[in-house]
Amino acid sequence: xxxxxxxxxxxxxxxxxxxxxxxxxxxxxxxxxxxxxxxxxxxxxxxxxxxxxxxxxxxxxxxxxxxxxxxxxxxxxxxxxxxxxxxxxxxxxxxxxxxxxxxxxxxxxxxxxxxxxxxxxxxxxxxxxxxxxxxxxxxxxxxxxxxxxxxxxxxxxxxxxxxxxxxxxxxxxxxxxxxxxxxxxxxxxxxxxxxxxxxxx
Amino acid sequence: xxxxxxxxxxxxxxxxxxxxxxxxxxxxxxxxxxxxxxxxxxxxxxxxxxxxxxxxxxxxxxxxxxxxxxxxxxxxxxxxxxxxxxxxxxxxxxxxxxxxxxxxxxxxxxxxxxxxxxxxxxxxxxxxxxxxxxxxxxxxxxxxxxxxxxxxxxxxxxxxxxxxxxxxxxxxxxxxxxxxxxxxxxxxxxxxxxxxxxxxxxxxxxxxxxxxxxxxxxxxxxxxxxxxxxxxxxxxxxxxxxxxxxxxxxxxxxxxxxxxxxxxxxxxxx
Numbered sequence: 001x002x003x004x005x006x007x008x009x010x011x012x013x014x015x016x017x018x019x020x021x022x023x024x025x026x027x028x029x030x031x032x033x034x035x036x037x038x039x040x041x042x043x044x045x046x047x048x049x050x051x052x053x054x055x056x057x058x059x060x061x062x063x064x065x066x067x068x069x070x071x072x073x074x075x076x077x078x079x080x081x082x083x084x085x086x087x088x089x090x091x092x093x094x095x096x097x098x099x100x101x102x103x104x105x106x107x108x109x110x111x112x113x114x115x116x117x118x119x120x121x122x123x124x125x126x127x128x129x130x131x132x133x134x135x136x137x138x139x140x141x142x143x144x145x146x147x148x149x150x151x152x153x154x155x156x157x158x159x160x161x162x163x164x165x166x167x168x169x170x171x172x173x174x175x176x177x178x179x180x181x182x183x184x185x186x187x188x189x190x191x192x193x194x195x196x197x198x199x200x201x
Numbered sequence: 202x203x204x205x206x207x208x209x210x211x212x213x214x215x216x217x218x219x220x221x222x223x224x225x226x227x228x229x230x231x232x233x234x235x236x237x238x239x240x241x242x243x244x245x246x247x248x249x250x251x252x253x254x255x256x257x258x259x260x261x262x263x264x265x266x267x268x269x270x271x272x273x274x275x276x277x278x279x280x281x282x283x284x285x286x287x288x289x290x291x292x293x294x295x296x297x298x299x300x301x302x303x304x305x306x307x308x309x310x311x312x313x314x315x316x317x318x319x320x321x322x323x324x325x326x327x328x329x330x331x332x333x334x335x336x337x338x339x340x341x342x343x344x345x346x347x348x349x350x351x352x353x354x355x356x357x358x359x360x361x362x363x364x365x366x367x368x369x370x371x372x373x374x375x376x377x378x379x380x381x382x383x384x385x386x387x388x389x390x391x392x393x394x395x396x397x398x399x400x401x402x403x404x405x406x407x408x409x410x411x412x413x414x415x416x417x418x419x420x421x422x423x424x425x426x427x428x429x430x431x432x433x434x435x436x437x438x439x440x441x442x443x444x445x446x447x448x449x450x451x452x453x454x455x456x457x458x459x460x461x462x463x464x465x466x467x468x469x470x471x
Contacts, residue, residue, distance in 0.1 A: 068457075
C-alpha cells in the first residue's frame with residue numbers, strides 16, 4: 001500500500017491519499033492544478049513535507065534514489081541522454097517481454113533516440129521504468145501521445161501490474177481511461193484532491 | 202652582460218606611426234573607424250601607464266601587505282568577470298563567490314608553491330615576481346572556470362528533463378548529472394589544452410618572447426615558459442574541477458533533487 005499523509009509542496013497540498021495494493025487511482029483536473037507537482041512530490045523530486053510510506057516503509061528512512069526504485073514515475077515528457085535507446089536501460093534482459101507487451105519490435109533497443117516518434121519514446125520510457133520492477137508506479141498522462149492500439153497495449157500492461165498487486169496512480173485527461181482501468185477517480189483543484197464523482201456527474 | 206635594449210618615449214611614439222596611417226586611411230575612405238582607433242589606443246596608453254606606475258610603486262615599497270592587497274584586488278576583478286561571463290550564474294552571493302573561492306584556492310596555492318619552491322625570489326613574496334605570476338595563473342584559471350560554469354549551467358537548464366529522468370530511474374545526484382558534468386569539464390579544459398598544443402609551433406608565448414627580447418638565452422626562456430605553462434594548467438585544472446564540483450553540490454540536494462531555482466533568472470538579452 002502507498003500511504004500519503006499531509007503531503008505539501010510549493011503548489012500542492014495538503015494531500016492525504018492511500019492507494020491499496022492492486023488499486024488504481026486516477027487524477028483528473030485542469031492544466032496547472034498541480035497534478036504533475038503532486039506526483040513529483042511523492043517521489044521526492046521537488047522539496048516537500050509530509051509522510052509517505054510504501055508497505056510500511058518510510059520514505060525518509062532511505063536515500064531518495066532507493067525510494068525512486070521502489071516507487072517509479074513515468075513523466076509526461078521522457079528524457080534521454082545518449083544516442084542509442086539501449087544505453088538508457090539498466091537491465092536489458094528484462095526488456096524483451098516488455099517490448100512485446102507494448103507493441104515495440106525486438107530490435108528497438110538498437111534504434112537512435114533522435115529518430116524515435118513521440119509515441120515510441122513514451123512507450124520506451126514506460127518500458128525503461130518497468131525494467132527496474134518498481135513496487136508502485138506513478139504515470140503522468142501515459143497515453144496522451146499514443147494512438148488507440150498503443151493505448152490499449154499500455155492499459156493491458158497496467159492491468160497486469162494491478163493483478164500483481166502494484167498500487168498505481170495515473171494522471172489522465174480521459175474519464176473513459178479511468179473506467180477502463182477500473183480506477184478510483186479523483187480530481188485535483190488548486191493542489192487539493194477530491195473525489196471526481198460529484199463535480200462531473 | 203645584459204642584452205636588454207632600452208626604449209625612449211620617441212621610439213614608442215614612432216611605433217604608433219603606422220596606426221596613424223591606418224586612421225588617416227579610415228578618415229579618407231569614410232570607414233568611420235578612426236575615432237574608435239584613436240580612442241582605444243589612447244585608453245590603452247593611459248591604462249598601461251597607470252599599471253606601470255602602480256607596479257613601480259609596489260616594487261619600490263616592497264610591502265607584503267600591499268602585495269597581498271593587489272593580489273586580492275586582481276582576484277575580485279577576475280571573480281566579477283567569471284560571474285559576468287555566465288548566461289545563468291548561481292543566484293545570490295555564490296554567483297561571484299564560487300568563482301572567487303575556487304580561483305583563490307587554486308591560484309594562491311599554485312603561486313605560493315612556485316614562488317617558494319621553484320622561482321625562490323628573496324623575499325619569496327617579492328611583488329616583482331609574485332604579481333605577474335599570479336596574474337598569468339589567474340587569467341587562465343578565470344577563462345577555464347567561466348567556460349566550465351557557463352557550460353554546466355546552460356546544459357543543466359537545457360537538459361533538465363534528461364537529468365530528472367536519470368534521477369527518476371534511481372540514480373544518485375552525482376551519477377544523474379555525470380553526462381552534463383563531463384561536457385562542462387571538457388569545455389573548461391579546452392583553452393589550456395589548445396594553448397599547450399599550439400605553443401611554440403603556431404605562436405610564441407608572449408612571456409617567452411618578452412624574455413628573449415630582453416636578452417635572455419632562448420633555452421632559459423623556454424624553461425621559464427614550461428614552468429609557467431605547467432603552473433597555469435595545474436591551476437586551471439584545480440580551479441575548473443573545484444568550481445564544477447561546487448556548483449553541482451549547490452544545484453542539487455541531499456535528497457537527490459535538481460535545484461535549478463538556485464540559478465539566477467535568465468538575463469534580458471537585447
